[in-house]
Amino acid sequence: MQTGSLSANQLNFSGGPGALPESVLQKVQESINAIPGVGLSILGISHRSDWFQNVVSQTEKNIKSLLGLDAQYHILFLQGGATQQFSMIPLSFLEPGQTADYLNTGYWSTKSIQAPQYGQQFNTIWSGENSKFNQLPHNDNLNFNTNAAYFHYTSNETVEGIQFQEIMGLDSVPRICDMSSDFLSKPVDAQKFDLIYAHAQKNIGPAGVTVVIIKDSLLQQANPKLPGFLNYATQIKHHSVYNTPPVFSIYVVHLITQWLIKDIGGLTAMGQLNNTKAQTLYDFLDHSHGFYQGRALQKDRSMMNVVFNLPSLDLEATFLNEAQKLGLSGLNGHRSIGGIRASLYNGLSLEAVEQLILFMRHFQKTMTQRGET
Amino acid sequence: MQTGSLSANQLNFSGGPGALPESVLQKVQESINAIPGVGLSILGISHRSDWFQNVVSQTEKNIKSLLGLDAQYHILFLQGGATQQFSMIPLSFLEPGQTADYLNTGYWSTKSIQAPQYGQQFNTIWSGENSKFNQLPHNDNLNFNTNAAYFHYTSNETVEGIQFQEIMGLDSVPRICDMSSDFLSKPVDAQKFDLIYAHAQKNIGPAGVTVVIIKDSLLQQANPKLPGFLNYATQIKHHSVYNTPPVFSIYVVHLITQWLIKDIGGLTAMGQLNNTKAQTLYDFLDHSHGFYQGRALQKDRSMMNVVFNLPSLDLEATFLNEAQKLGLSGLNGHRSIGGIRASLYNGLSLEAVEQLILFMRHFQKTMTQRGET
Numbered sequence: 001m002q003t004g005s006l007s008a009n010q011l012n013f014s015g016g017p018g019a020l021p022e023s024v025l026q027k028v029q030e031s032i033n034a035i036p037g038v039g040l041s042i043l044g045i046s047h048r049s050d051w052f053q054n055v056v057s058q059t060e061k062n063i064k065s066l067l068g069l070d071a072q073y074h075i076l077f078l079q080g081g082a083t084q085q086f087s088m089i090p091l092s093f094l095e096p097g098q099t100a101d102y103l104n105t106g107y108w109s110t111k112s113i114q115a116p117q118y119g120q121q122f123n124t125i126w127s128g129e130n131s132k133f134n135q136l137p138h139n140d141n142l143n144f145n146t147n148a149a150y151f152h153y154t155s156n157e158t159v160e161g162i163q164f165q166e167i168m169g170l171d172s173v174p175r176i177c178d179m180s181s182d183f184l185s186k187p188v189d190a191q192k193f194d195l196i197y198a199h200a201q202k203n204i205g206p207a208g209v210t211v212v213i214i215k216d217s218l219l220q221q222a223n224p225k226l227p228g229f230l231n232y233a234t235q236i237k238h239h240s241v242y243n244t245p246p247v248f249s250i251y252v253v254h255l256i257t258q259w260l261i262k263d264i265g266g267l268t269a270m271g272q273l274n275n276t277k278a279q280t281l282y283d284f285l286d287h288s289h290g291f292y293q294g295r296a297l298q299k300d301r302s303m304m305n306v307v308f309n310l311p312s313l314d315l316e317a318t319f320l321n322e323a324q325k326l327g328l329s330g331l332n333g334h335r336s337i338g339g340i341r342a343s344l345y346n347g348l349s350l351e352a353v354e355q356l357i358l359f360m361r362h363f364q365k366t367m368t369q370r371g372e373t
Numbered sequence: 374m375q376t377g378s379l380s381a382n383q384l385n386f387s388g389g390p391g392a393l394p395e396s397v398l399q400k401v402q403e404s405i406n407a408i409p410g411v412g413l414s415i416l417g418i419s420h421r422s423d424w425f426q427n428v429v430s431q432t433e434k435n436i437k438s439l440l441g442l443d444a445q446y447h448i449l450f451l452q453g454g455a456t457q458q459f460s461m462i463p464l465s466f467l468e469p470g471q472t473a474d475y476l477n478t479g480y481w482s483t484k485s486i487q488a489p490q491y492g493q494q495f496n497t498i499w500s501g502e503n504s505k506f507n508q509l510p511h512n513d514n515l516n517f518n519t520n521a522a523y524f525h526y527t528s529n530e531t532v533e534g535i536q537f538q539e540i541m542g543l544d545s546v547p548r549i550c551d552m553s554s555d556f557l558s559k560p561v562d563a564q565k566f567d568l569i570y571a572h573a574q575k576n577i578g579p580a581g582v583t584v585v586i587i588k589d590s591l592l593q594q595a596n597p598k599l600p601g602f603l604n605y606a607t608q609i610k611h612h613s614v615y616n617t618p619p620v621f622s623i624y625v626v627h628l629i630t631q632w633l634i635k636d637i638g639g640l641t642a643m644g645q646l647n648n649t650k651a652q653t654l655y656d657f658l659d660h661s662h663g664f665y666q667g668r669a670l671q672k673d674r675s676m677m678n679v680v681f682n683l684p685s686l687d688l689e690a691t692f693l694n695e696a697q698k699l700g701l702s703g704l705n706g707h708r709s710i711g712g713i714r715a716s717l718y719n720g721l722s723l724e725a726v727e728q729l730i731l732f733m734r735h736f737q738k739t740m741t742q743r744g745e746t
Contacts, residue, residue: 010412017620019417028416029405032398039383040702043401043579043625044392044720048708079452079581080602083616087600115600201617206416208452208581208619227460227488229453243456244574246581246619247390252416329413335421347417 011352014330015158015305016181017201019347023263024255031251042251047244055254056239062257063211066267067190074219076212076232077240077250082108082180085197085210086115088230089152089176092222094120098149101125103142103168106133106157107336112178123148133160135297139168150174150194150218156182158202159334161307161341162300167192174218182304183211184260185346186271194218200249202304203346204256209249256346270346277344277353278303284357291364291373295339306342307333311373316340319363328356384725387703388531388678389554390574392720396636397628404624415624420617428627429612435630436584439640440563447592449585449605450613450623455481455553458570458583459488461603462525462549465595467493471522474498476515476541479506479530480709485551496521506533508670512541523547523567523591529555531575532707534680534714535673540565547591555677556584557633558719559644567591573622575677576719577629582622629719643719650717650726651676657730664737664746668712679715680706684746689713691745692736701729 012019031042038051045052060075078084094100100120102113104127113122123145126137144151151173156163158181167189169175174194183198190196194215201207214232228234228242235242240250264270282301285292285308295307310316316339323331333339342356367373385392404415411424418425433448451457467473473493475486477500486495496518499510517524524546529536531554540562542548547567556571563569567588574580587605601607601615608615613623637643655674658665658681668680683689689712696704706712715729740746 009407009414012413012417014417014419017417017419017617020414025405025414025416029402032402032405034382039700040385041382041393041398043398044385044387044390046387046390046703047580079454079457079619081452081616084452084602087602199617206621207420207617208622229457229460243454244390244572244580246452246622248579248621249581249619327412330419 010327010329011348011355012329013342013344013348013352013356015334015341015343016345017207018203018343018345019352020205020252020256021259021263021347024252024259024347027255028252042248045247047241047247052247052251053239053241055251056241056245059250059254059257060239062254062261063184063213066184066257066260067188067213069190069213072216073190074214074216074232074236076214076235077245077253078210078212078235079208079229079246081199081207081210082178082197083111083115084230085178085212086112088226088232089150089195090115090120090122091118091226091230092232093174093218094149095223099123099145099147101145101148101151101169101173103137103153104129105136105154106162107159107334108157108178108180109154112152112154133157133162134295134300136162136164136300139166142168144170144173146170146172148173150176152176152178154178154180156180156302156304158302158305158343159307159336159341160296161294161302161305162296163302163304165299182302184257184267184270185274185304187267200253202343205253206249208246209253211253260346273350274303274344274346277348277350278306280350281306281342281344281353281357284360288360288364291368292360304344306344307339308341309339313338315367315372318367322363323356323359326359328359383700383702384721384728385702386715386717386721386725386729388707388714388716389718390580391576391716391718392725393578393625393629394632394636394720397625397632397720400628401625415621418620420614420620425620425624426612426614428624429614429618432623432627432630433612435627435634436557436586439557439630439633440561440586442563442586445589446563447587447589447605447609449587449608450618450626451583451585451608452581452602452619454572454580454583455551455570456484456488457603458551458585459485461599461605462523462568463488463493463495464491464599464603465605466547466549466591467522468596469493472496472518472520474518474521474524474542474546476510476526477502478509478527479535480532480707481530481551481553482527485525485527506530506535507668507673509535509537509673512539515541517543517546519543519545521546523549525549525551527551527553529553529675529677531675531678531716532680532709533669534667534675534678535669536675536677538673555675557630557640557643558647558677560640573626575716578626579622581619582626584626633719646723647676647717647719650721650723651679653723654679654715654717654726654730657733661733661737664741665733677717679717680712681714682712686711688740688745691740695736696729696732699732701732
């Protein structure tokens with residue numbers, strides 16, 4: 001069995017599911033045989049056990065602690081990904097005759113707007129479609145509807161590599177945010193939000209669990225007639241154990257929040273590390289004399305997903321091929337737009353970014369010498 | 374890190390999530406660090422990778438092969454558990470003005486009937502409530518509605534420990550079955566069914582994924598207006614990768630199906646082994662001079678969940694306490710009815726049953742000598 005360092009394996013720049021920290025993977029690995037001190041596999045332990053109930057409540061506490069949230073907020077661990085939230089939100093909070101404001105800033109916010117709405121009314125108050133989603137709006141440029149049932153946006157667009165630097169919307173309208181790809185990657189003024197959701201498979205765990213944070217004042221307005229698995233209030237009442245939850249995935253989120261608090265030292269430190277990783281790579285791109293061209297406007301660049309192009313499609317294909325051979329994995333851009341994407345989620349180390357840059361420098365030099373540019 | 378035999382750990386008789394085979398757990402453990410031959414952690418691999426697409430298609434094939442199903446059937450891996458299926462089924466197949474027939478045979482079929490139905494009409498054509506769900510009906514005693522949109526039943530009731538020995542319903546009405554707790558535990562004439570669903574966490578994997586098998590002729594009748602994550606046709610079109618699926622859980626199901634085919638030798642062999650495990654324990658109960666009393670009528674006893682009582686609540690508490698000390702875990706009955714329950718899912722060995730019986734024999738002898746009965 002392989003138990004050595006992950007450095008023997010590939011470096012994972014995938015857009016998601018993404019890399020998780022090695023120290024957490026080691027704890028996960030141990031728990032497959034038997035959770036230390038429990039003597040049962042994490043795959044076979046009851047979701048009604050005291051041990052698991054404690055994992056859930058401790059993970060709720062960790063997330064509240066990391067984000068500075070008080071008792072006004074509830075933390076949920078649900079199934080179905082962000083996609084399920086795209087439907088649950090309007091089903092829960094948009095009554096007949098009401099409208100909701102949405103920003104269309106890229107691939108994922110487009111999906112949030114396209115989810116079947118049973119004739120419900122969404123207002124797309126801004127769309128970046130004409131600029132191919134390479135930039136983001138600012139609060140000053142937007143006309144928010146003060147009577148909207150809620151306002152929804154996506155804090156980071158993984159496909160296009162753009163990320164908001166400010167909190168969007170009005171304080172007077174419930175603010176809902178899809179933070180799937182930058183949740184717990186940096187400090188955020190979470191109390192400004194009424195609902196935050198994030199699937200785990202970027203920064204905080206494996207696929208199979210979605211964290212939802214909901215303010216009690218918004219919860220009071222939720223449609224009570226939805227079936228239990230789609231009903232925020234029912235799920236909260238049962239502390240995410242309305243029916244059998246994804247025990248394993250929640251346990252990994254638990255370990256990641258422990259790692260963030262104890263090993264990393266909180267979200268300020270995590271944010272600094274993620275910022276260093278991204279700035280190091282963007283600086284390299286910006287000094288490549290145009291060989292590597294960042295896709296997004298500089299002001300809107302994502303710290304999570306560095307999306308760029310090479311001078312030709314052929315060079316991009318060669319680049320991906322050579323990178324893969326060297327164990328630099330998952331660098332292909334999203335299938336909808338192509339190009340190159342280096343995703344730098346919490347679990348990816350600064351050393352991995354430095355290895356990527358070493359390769360990129362060498363690749364550029366070789367191709368330039370060959371006259372391929 | 375613990376890498377030794379599971380025999381150093383507890384034996385898991387939990388009602389679910391349940392025990393998984395040790396050889397499968399070892400493969401899972403290895404994949405946490407890096408999937409052999411791939412070099413990426415199972416927790417960080419892309420759901421769009423060729424490797425994972427192959428896992429999905431191979432697992433579909435394995436399930437079809439184990440159950441002898443042809444191209445008329447689709448295999449899905451969904452989230453949300455059986456609970457989500459309780460709602461998806463009527464939302465998909467029950468049009469206004471139609472009715473569906475349900476059997477109410479225990480805790481879980483009661484749940485399937487209570488799921489919010491938006492005013493839809495269910496006919497409960499039989500209920501075991503008055504006999505405290507200790508027995509099951511036979512086809513001969515039931516009045517099925519020949520014009521029902523579908524007929525739904527639960528093949529095994531985990532809480533009460535009763536299991537159908539025959540396939541229920543009419544061939545002329547779509548037959549839908551919740552097989553969550555006996556799926557792939559024995560041979561079944563699967564072609565008699567139009568839809569089978571089973572969450573993984575009893576016999577085939579960890580919590581977090583639900584297998585759905587659906588016949589194409591029933592699929593054609595499904596409501597097309599449901600959102601993608603609740604829409605069988607959308608999910609089938611995308612081979613369970615409509616949005617990010619629970620990659621890890623599906624991988625474990627893959628390993629279990631491989632184990633069933635290659636190590637066990639198919640469902641006939643699995644059924645024989647499960648039958649031996651259950652019969653050995655039931656025989657012991659039946660020769661305990663009434664110290665251990667099986668809850669279900671003999672003819673309807675479950676091969677998966679052996680539910681029994683001791684002469685007093687005090688003795689049951691002592692029994693559970695002593696068993697736990699010896700590493701016999703998860704023997705408490707479901708919180709709704711109490712008592713003792715030994716769940717004997719695929720992953721639990723015959724040796725574990727024999728160890729349980731050794732303990733039970735010793736416990737009975739000791740308590741009888743002390744005059745506690």
